[in-house]
Amino acid sequence: MPYVSINERVRLYYEEKGEGPPLLFIHPPGLGHIIFRQQEPLARHFRLILYDMRGNGRSSPSDIPITVPLLADDVSILLRSLGVRRAIICGYSNGGSIALEFALRYPQHVEQLVLIGGFPEVCTPLLYGEFWLGILASKLGAFSLLSSALAIGHGTNRRERKLFKQYVRLADKQDLDTTYRAGLVYCCTEQLASLRLPLLLIYGARDRYIHAYIAMFRHYVPHANIVLIDRARHQIPTKHSGELNHILRVYGRR
Template identity: 50%
Template structure:
């Protein structure tokens, strides 16, 4: 299995397939790289890179508490290990916050930023609620329940639901708790004007509670395009993978 070591001692699990322009996918806390298993078909046009955040999936948890700087540094080290000078960075949900912070910290390595259901801060009641549910589920040893919820909500088939749920169960409880708390308090809105790369926002047309954030990006960033996936809610990488992969191909091939 392919690993690189960040900070010299923390194993970071990754997979890479295909050739061409690199596109690196960043998953939300808990879900792991398997979130993007249906994006592997993009390997006919891109070098597709997926990885497990530290404390998630098959990656080590390390000794440092989770911060956005730590997560961005991990991704930077993965870029260096794979000798990626520049890539499209695609973050899903709160993985999009990590992608944004990486783009702000290492702008020369980001060709474009793709955010699926992305947000620059948590400032709406429904999104607050989503985070608090995750925080308290983890705090009160509810990872098995959280795993089933995430698996069932994202999977199309029973097998896919089980695969996703099993992967969530691999998480380190402390690191997952820290990721939820960090994500809740992260705010990049005041720095969006610093981003010089193109930003592609992809939202489900029925994912109403994050539509507000598209307007925030348009107000603060320079080069923003928004695409709505008809009939979709939040779970675009799995349940609307055909549309997502077509959008990525149409914008970047």
């Protein structure tokens, strides 16, 4: 199985398919690279790169406490190890925070930044509550409940829900807790104004608790393109994969 070594103790599992402009997906805590299984047809148009962040899926547990900058640095090492100088960076949900941090730290390596249901900070009550549910589930040992909730929320059929649930359970419990905590305190809102690279924001039209962040992006990054997917809530990669893949083909080739 393909791995990239971050150091002597941490290795990241990754998969890559296809040829063309590199397109890297960053998943939210727990779900791993398999949350983007329905984006695999994009390998006909891009060099598709999927990976498990440290402490998730088939990757190693972290050797130090997890922070968003640490996870962004991991992305830098992964891309450098794969010989990728510039890539389209696509982050989903809290994976978008890692994508944002990577773009702020390494703008020279970003061809385009894409956020699916992304946010620069956690400042709305519903989103705050979701993070704390993840923290409490990890801390109190309710791992089965958390894996079931993530699987039910994202799966489109019984087989897919079973696959997601099994993969979430591969995550290191301590790392999952610290990753949720890192995402909860992360904030780059005032740094958004420094983004000069192309930014595409994709939201579900019914993902109401995320829409407050659209105003933030419009204020700090007025050149951003914003796309709303009709009838969609938050789980766009799995439940609205056709629309998402079409949007990425159109904007990724510009």
